[in-house]
Amino acid sequence: MIGAPTPLVSFVDVRKHYGEGSARVDALRGVSFDVGAGEVVGLRGPSGSGKTTVLNIVGCILAPSEGTVRIAGEDIFAEGHWLRRDLRRLRLETIGFIFQFHNLLPFLTATDNVALVLQLAGEPRAAARRRARELLDYLDVGHRRDAFPAQLSGGEAQRVAIARALANRPRIILADEPTAALDSQRAQTVMDLLRRVAVDQKAAIVVVTHDEKIVDRFDRMLELRDGLLI
Known part of the structure; x- marks a missing residue:
C-alpha cells in the first residue's frame, strides 16, 4: 500500500441488507478493504454488485x-x-464527491460553483473565491473561471467539478463513474488529475467505474460480485 500506516478508509466485514424475510436482499455480504493516503483505487463489477452501496457507506450517506x-x-x-x-x-x-455528470449550478460561473462549497462551510466570500481560483488554476482550467457551465466542454466541466470536490481539502475523494461521459483522451486526463491530487494532497481516492479506458490508471482494482469482493 502506498499510503500512511493508518488507512484513510477501512471496511471490516461490512454487510448491508434491505428488507426482511423472503423479501430480504443482501447488497453487501462481508466486505473488507483499506485505502491509504495517496492511493487511487478502482471499484468495478456488474450492475447490482454493491458498488454504489460501498460508495454511499464510505460517504456516510448510507x-x-x-x-x-x-x-x-x-x-x-x-x-x-x-x-x-x-x-x-x-x-x-x-x-469530496465527484459524479458522472458534473452537476454544476447553471446560473453560477466556474469560480462561484467551487466557492459556494467553501461559503457553505463558513468561509468568507473573498477567501472562498480566491481558493476557487487557485484550484481551477491547479487543474489547468483557470482560463475558464468566468465561464458558465453551458459554455464549458465536457472535460472542462468535469475539471470544475473536481475543483469543487477539492474545495475543503478533503482527505477522501469518492468518484462515481467520473469518466463515463468523456472520450478516451479526456478520460485519461481526468484520471491523471486525480492521480496528481492523491499524491499532492495525500488523499485516498475511490473510483466506481465500468470504463475500460482507465483501468491502467489505478493502484488497485477491487471487483465486487453479488455483494462480495472477488
Whole structure:
C-alpha cells in the first residue's frame, strides 16, 4: 500500500441488507478493504454488485447493517449504529464527491460553483473565491473561471467539478463513474488529475467505474460480485 500506516478508509466485514424475510436482499455480504493516503483505487463489477452501496457507506450517506467503518483512523460505524452524530460536518470537512455528470449550478460561473462549497462551510466570500481560483488554476482550467457551465466542454466541466470536490481539502475523494461521459483522451486526463491530487494532497481516492479506458490508471482494482469482493 502506498499510503500512511493508518488507512484513510477501512471496511471490516461490512454487510448491508434491505428488507426482511423472503423479501430480504443482501447488497453487501462481508466486505473488507483499506485505502491509504495517496492511493487511487478502482471499484468495478456488474450492475447490482454493491458498488454504489460501498460508495454511499464510505460517504456516510448510507448506514451498513453490520460491520465496522473507519474514516481517517476513527471508527464512525460499529455495533449497528453510527458513532458520530455530526455526519454532515464529517462529509463537508473530510469527503469530496465527484459524479458522472458534473452537476454544476447553471446560473453560477466556474469560480462561484467551487466557492459556494467553501461559503457553505463558513468561509468568507473573498477567501472562498480566491481558493476557487487557485484550484481551477491547479487543474489547468483557470482560463475558464468566468465561464458558465453551458459554455464549458465536457472535460472542462468535469475539471470544475473536481475543483469543487477539492474545495475543503478533503482527505477522501469518492468518484462515481467520473469518466463515463468523456472520450478516451479526456478520460485519461481526468484520471491523471486525480492521480496528481492523491499524491499532492495525500488523499485516498475511490473510483466506481465500468470504463475500460482507465483501468491502467489505478493502484488497485477491487471487483465486487453479488455483494462480495472477488
